[in-house]
Amino acid sequence: MMATVPMEHGLILAALIFALGFVGVLVRRNIVFMLMSIEIMLNAVGIAFVVAGARWGQPDGQIMFIFILTMAAAEVSVGLALVIQLYHNLKTLDADAANSMKG
């Protein structure tokens, strides 16, 4: 039997990547980088699904990942369209500049 990666290791990796992506969303002001960070967070979730699927020997985790992948593609297309609109209107990619909708 092949030496398997323990589940905990996989989940810790997913958590680390998710945290990295989340920090990226919080600290980056450039909206393109924020989108990229969200992609990283999505992939971290994907890893968690795959690891969990492997643990119980079920295909569901990998199927979920395929779903996430398609969803991410759609999300990126909408997100990039929004980025273009933002740049078009504000002549900047700074997310903090788009803060006119407050209290």
Place this chain on the structure above:
Amino acid sequence: MHNYLFLIPALPFAGFLILALAGRRLSKTTVALVGAGSVGLSALLTMIMAIEFIGSQGETFTQTLWTWMKVGGFSASISFTLDALSLVMLFVITFVGFLIHIYSTEFMQNDEGYSRFFAYMNLFVGSMLTLVLADNLLLLYLGWEGVGLCSYLLIGFWYKDPANGAAARKAFIVTRIGDTSMAIGLFLLYANLGTLHIQELMHRASAEWQIGSPLALAAAALLLGGAVGKSAQLPLQTWLPDAMAGPTPVSALIHAATMVTAGVYLIARTHVLFTLAPIVQTAVAVIGAATLLLAGFSALTQKDIKRVLAYSTISQIGYMFLALGVGAWSAAMFHFMTHAFFKALLFLGAGVVILAQHEEHDMFKMGGLRKRLPIVFWTFLLGSASLSALPLVTAGFYSKDLILWQAWSSPTGGLWLWLAGLLGAFITSLYTFRMVFVTFFGKEKIALSMKPGRRMVLPLIVLALLSIVGGFVELPETLGNLPLFSSFMSGVFPASSEHAAGTMEQLLQIVASLVAVSGIGFAYILYIRKPAFTEKFAAARPVEALRRFWLSGWGFDSLYDALFVKPFISIARIIKHDPIDSGYDGIVTMNTALHRVLSKTQTGSIRWYAAGIAIGVVVFLGIVIILS
């Protein structure tokens, strides 16, 4: 002819409608013709009715016009009853009213509200006639409120002066207290006896209630409350002196001759109830005796000639209440009649005097009018003599003497009530002749500004005649024994107490006559012989304090001010800011503050929101983990 009974109140109402709808377009002559004519026709009809009534041996006649309302078991109809009591009231209202209307056509000649005045006056006469003709208490109450409304409108007739408006409101509100009590009395009567028809009500009351039973006491006391308010008796007398703000004919008609005696009429009409409640009947006598003294003393100190007459009216109605209280029903009505004659005369005379003295009301600024206004002087003198009950020749003597005698001899009367009446008689002649001497004698102080015309003098002469001969319809046993009036009334009222020893009656009459004459003599000494002494006496400190106290009507106004008006106003001031709402206001303020705090978190920065979501997730996951 009986079937035309409804026309007696209908004619003045028609006059009111014509004047109210078309008064502005009519000429003054037409207005006067409609205004006085409608009342004059009513008077004529009353005359015919009276002849027929006496011809038919005093048979009670009822005319039902239509059903006013019918709800469940309750029905009230518009129907009028003619009996001896209502006939006397009719006679006084229409005849004295007609004379006052004639007088007013000249008195109000230069007033811009000429047609408005006659419209109100006609409405008043119509309402008053409805009140006395009503055969059920509900219709009576309608008339009762109608006259209250007209009183309000006419006191505030010259509405441009805010003081007149205030006097009108005061009269309306104070009488309203009594009216409320009367309305509750009607509810009580209907709830317990199941009818408001007066004859039926009296039958059932005497059949179902014992003498002195609590329900009878309550009903009589509540009706007494209404009578006290309308007739300006203690403790609701404060509105009448202020009501003198209205035109003088109004004071003569409403606040002397007719409306203020509605309370007397009410008690006389429901006298069965009062005999079932002896305690309340005693209260009527005591209220009457106290009021006649209180108002008499106040009249002694007034300077405004109309206020003297106002207090005098309160005092004379006190006599009527005293008579009612001792069960001398027909004596009360007799005094009502003679009082209507001489008090209307005095008010009309005072009206001429005030007009002739450039609207001056203060008697002490007048003087010497005896030679300038001879007819007014002589008629005024006759009226005053009648008011002071000058023995043998005046109407006031016979009616007041009857009351005093019954106050003494009636089983419910007694020495104290008689003494109060006697003292009142002395004060009456004192203040009356003080008024006569100060106004008509002495030096002339203000030049005459007008001479009364024929339409003003004629009513004075007629009323002066009536104030003299009006008394001869009821001569006591000791002086001719001609009880026309009381036998006329015998169909309505139970016979008053048996006449006792004639010598006693004679003795009391002599005492009463001496007292009345000595009052006049005293006034003569004080105001003609030694006015300097009177002034010095009045200026002494304790006398001055007492004079001020009486001038203010025994301080009742300031007492009520402190007891009711001021607390009411301060409560109103608190309520104005809705104290109960402040609790809800607190919730609103809290919500607004919370909203402000929360809306601070909505910064518009997307990174802030992301951090918020993350913290939220961490917190909730933490809670879930800790709880599991």
